[in-house]
Amino acid sequence: MAKDHAGMFWFGWALAAGLAAAPGLMAGGFPLLPLFLAVVGLACATHRPSRALVTDKLVEAFGGGRIRSLIIVVGAILMIQILPMELALLMAGDVLAYVEVVAAVSLIAGQARWPLFKARIARFVRDGVARVNLGLGRRPVARARRAAPRRRPRPPSSGADDGAAPWGLAFA
Structure with missing residues (x-):
């Protein structure tokens, strides 16, 4: 019989979440997030369709640019919890400045x-129209090609800007 490694992973996840919830339960509280993770882990360890649903939703939630935003938000939340209130507000504003950048x-x-995107879309539409015209029995229209513009060498620059970086205007 083949071993179900994914089921073992989810069972380990449920066990770890249950152990994380144990101190809160012993103290008389109800740690909702660790218990929720433990129940989801047990469901995924025992039921393959649940495992497929959870993994699909996790991939959907953390795919693309969302993961970057989630990391920034989690980082801001962690900073707020470990710092005094004034410093936490300052750091949260700093994180928001990074998000703006x-x-x-x-x-x-x-x-x-x-x-580039506009040229690609125009070429796609032009090729599609040409295919439709060929399908309707029309002859393709020949277009005159334009000669590529010739590049002229630059005149030598003055001696004042010899040491300037080529990206110096980016800071103006």
Whole structure:
């Protein structure tokens, strides 16, 4: 009989969550998150369709850019718990500033990719129209090609900017 390694993993997960919940239960509390994780782990260890559902939802939840946002939020929550209130608010604002920087960089990258995306969509539409026209029995329309512009060498720059970095304008 083949061993079910995924079931053993989920059983270990349930055991670890149960052990994490034990001190809270002994103290008279009700640790909801560890007990929930233990129950989900036991369900996934014993029932394959539940395991498939949970893994599919986990992949869906933590796929793509969501994981980056989740890590930032979890980091901010951890910082808030270990620091005094004033410093925690300061650090949370610092994390939000990092999120704003990531958003700005993402927007800049999107703007840089926009012409390429627009050209790709235009080529896709043009090729689709050409295929439809060929399917209808029409002849393809010949287009005149434009000659590529010739590049001229740059004139030598003045001696003042010889040591400047090529990306110096990014900080202006």
